[in-house]
Amino acid sequence: MSFTLALVGRPNVGKSTLFNRLVGKRLALVDDQPGVTRDLREGAARLGDLRFTVIDTAGLEEVTDDSLQGRMRRLTERAxxxxxxxxxxxxxxVGITPVDELFAEILRKRSAHVILVANKAEGRAGEEGALEAYALGLGDPIRVSAEHGEGMNELYAVLQPIADELEASTPDPVTDLDVMDDDEAEDEESYKPTREKPLQVAVVGRPNAGKSTLINKILGEDRLLTGPEAGITRDAISLTLDWQGTPMRIFDTAGMRKKAKVQEKLEKLSVSDGLRAVKFAEVVVVLLDADIPFEQQDLRIADLAEREGRAVVVAVNKWDLEENKQAKLAGLKEAFNRLLPQLKGAPLITVSARTGRGLDRLHDAILRAHDVWNRRVPTAALNRWLTGMLEAHPPPAPQGRRIKLRYMTQAKTRPPGFVVMCSHPDKMPASYTRYLVGGLREDFDMPGTPIRLTLRGQGGDNPYKGKREKRPGALGKHLNKKK
Incomplete structure (x- = not known):
């Protein structure tokens, strides 16, 4: 039985803690300071035999203007x-506050089923506040401790009869960061995106590059909190959608500043949450600001995605504000090839998150990068290619002994990984390895994707190498003398 449950209340009452308790994972950021949660975060929750979708919301505040708090409140009301x-x-x-009374009245009018929960009610400290909650007129309050897991049975007892009244209209949605296991990821026959295993895309970049605005435009609705302020997004929020017929799960991440500038504990948590999303993604879209592209931090973020072995697409946002587009684009391509040689050939797409221009090209580039990331080359073709590469440029001969490359095969995909059996792999210079990787990119049409090339020695050259000669003992010496 599936239904949707929203957690609402003032800031710092423990909504994110209860959210983590219900989903069974530490998905939502939790901190002592109020107002940590800003976006709506969904997760697949479980309580007893109940299965439902839970939504963590921003803290309700008594503001209605277009400020950041006002926009957060509108998102919560939407939930x-x-x-x-x-x-x-x-x-x-804390007990009942005037703000609690105000929003209790609003919930009575907007929601058919409201359950009152008095959190932090463990011990005697919460008894008085729990009793005060009767004055809100929302029925008997359920005393819980989200941090310690107390009161979950009482919450289940209240949810069960309501859940029986609701009809299951849609299947359980996929939860945040609920990614494929390594064994599933290695299944090359099932890499095509499906509704059960959508293509996982992380959008990363510096603060205020327009990541949330871009995802809202893809969704066709204002699902994520946006605004002119830098650093609005804190959690890595994932949203599942069908984008032009392709099932995707897109992760919106917090803006990543230089490590030296990240001082607050909350920002460190936000950045680590974003890094976690990069590790779980299949394709990483590095979003740049057209006014200040390829800043040092942009290069670090792109390099991080490459080192994690993810397919990378570089998107330049705010292109609608650019006047001299042709000259700017030529400069961007030159800077990209010069500053990120490890991603040579990766797609470079210009977009406008505000107007939606370029989203079709971005969609195609993501699918193309994902296809290359999953590409497999037959072993026979690889060894024919290796023979040609050796004839064109033989490997070096350190200390007068030429390194022999005998055999090559592809060991894995996602990203493509190749193994070359050779003699003296420890003496192979990095320049020759780069020569082989560059040839793989060009000859097998694998631009941009990370390529892992491993050199492995063969043990058949000399089976006695490294073994000390056994010397005869006293009896052996005596027998040798008799001979």
């Missing part, structure tokens, strides 16, 4: 409208 059940949380240790 209330789309949810089947609302859990209204209060802080039992």
């Amino acid at each position: 209330v409208d789309m949810a089947d059940i609302c859990v209204f949380m209060i802080d039992a240790r």
Whole structure:
């Protein structure tokens, strides 16, 4: 039985802690300071035999203007409208505040099913606040401790009869960061995106590059919080959609500043959450600002994605504001090839997150990068290619002994990984390895994707190499003398 449950309440009442408790993972960022959560985060929750979608929302505040808090409130109200059940949380240790009373009245009008939860009610400190909650007129409050897991049975007892009234209209959605296992990822026959295993795309970049705006334009709705302020996004939020017939899960990540500038604990958590999304993604879209492209931090982010072995697409945003587009594009391509040689041939796409221009090209580039990332080359073709490469440029001969490359095969995909059996692999210079990798990119049409090339020695040259000669003992010496 599936339904949607939204967690709402003032800032710092423990919504994200309860969210993590229900999904069974530490997906939402949790910190003592109020207002950590800003976007709507969805997850597949479990409580007893109930399976449902839970939505973590921003803290409700008494603002209605177009400020950051006002935009956060509108997102929360939207979650209330789309949810089947609302859990209204209060802080039992603080008690009922005028803001709680105001939003209790709003929830009574906007939601058909409201469950009142008094969090932080463990011990005597929360008794008085839990009793005060009766005054809100939302029924008996459920006393819980989201941090310690107390009161979950009572919450289940209230949810069960409501869940029985609701009809399951859609299958359970996929939760945040619920990615394929390594064994599944290695299954090359099933790499094509499906609804069960959508193509996982992470959008990364510096703060204020327009990541959330771009994803909203792809979705066709204002699902993520945006604005002129830098650093609005804190959590790595994932959204599942069907983009032009391709099932995808897109991760919106927090802007990544230089490590020296990241001082606050909360920003460190946000950046680590974004790095986690990069590790789980299949394709990483590095979003640049057209005004200041290829800053040092942009290069670090792109290099990180390459080192993690992810397919990379570079997108230049705010292209609608550029006047001299042809000259700018030529300069971008030159800088890309010069500053990121390890991603040579990766797609470079110009887009406008505000107007939606270039999204079709971005979609095609993502699919192309994903296809190359999963490419497999037959062993016979590889060894014919290797013979030609050796004839064109023989390997070096350190200390007068030429390194022999005997055999080559592809060991894995995602990203493509190749193994070359050779003599003296430890003496092979890095320049010759780069020569082989460059040839693989060009001859087998694998631009941009990370390529892993491993040199492995063969043990058949001299089976006695490295073994000390056994000297005869006293009896052996005596027998040798008799001979």
